[in-house]
Amino acid sequence: MTLFTNGFVTLQNPKDFNPIANKGDFVELSLINPNIPMTIKFSTAPTLAGLPDIKNAMEDQLNSNPNINVETSDFIAINDDIYYMLISSINTDKNEIKRNEFMFVKDNNLYSFEFVYPYADAELDDFYLNIIRSLKIKKPKYIVSGDGYKINEE
Template sequence: MTLFSNGFVTLEMPEDFEPIATKDEFNDMYLVNTKIPMSIKFSTTPTLVGLPEIRDDIEKNIGNQDKITLLNSDFLAINDDIYYMIVSSFSDGENELRRNEFLYVEDNNLYIFEYTYPYADRELDDFYLNIIRSLKIIVPKYIVENGSYKLNKEESN
């Protein structure tokens, strides 16, 4: 595996995945593997709420979508941290995509791992978890104060 670092976090990137440039402020890493096909997205956003509130909002939003089906939603321990995991599927009538998301909050920063692929495969559980377990937070990406956020200038390069 190759190491990804942006000065705020480091992650192990799986082999055979290519990085794709994005202009989304909160997207830290976006990888695709056309052979599988699968995409991996890692994002960081500022937040003032914890995982229970985030879970409630996500489940409410999915409940309002007729093309998205909630398959699983639960809290789980990864390393010594509590993550919120949500598994959903999206269907446009012709194609179906499955998305596994793992969310973690620390220091008012929400870290999101999103895996999207066109089939369900329990064999991928270790694949996801190995990438998530490799997360090392160097410093929080965002500083949240007085109802707003700013990029942390203490990033280590």
């Protein structure tokens, strides 16, 4: 088992996944398994919003795109924490792409997991949950105030 750590969090890297260049301002880790194919993205972002506000914003954004089908949008318990889970599919000319997102807010930091793959597979539920359950937060990465945020250097 390989662990990802950045001084703020640790996270289990699943077997047979390779790191790829991060894409996005707040992306901490991007992985790909070319055999499945599946990508995993883990992000941390500063936020003053709570999960209900994030849920409403995500639903509004995705429902405005006719190519995206929101299949599930709900709160779930993982470990002792409440996560927002969003499962959607994107229809392309060639296939349907599934996207499962799990979001958690703690200490004004939004922790987000995104799993993207080109088919539906309920067997992957334990796979997602095992990765999410492996998240250990050492300290918040961002310190957020009304006028912005900064990296936590404590």
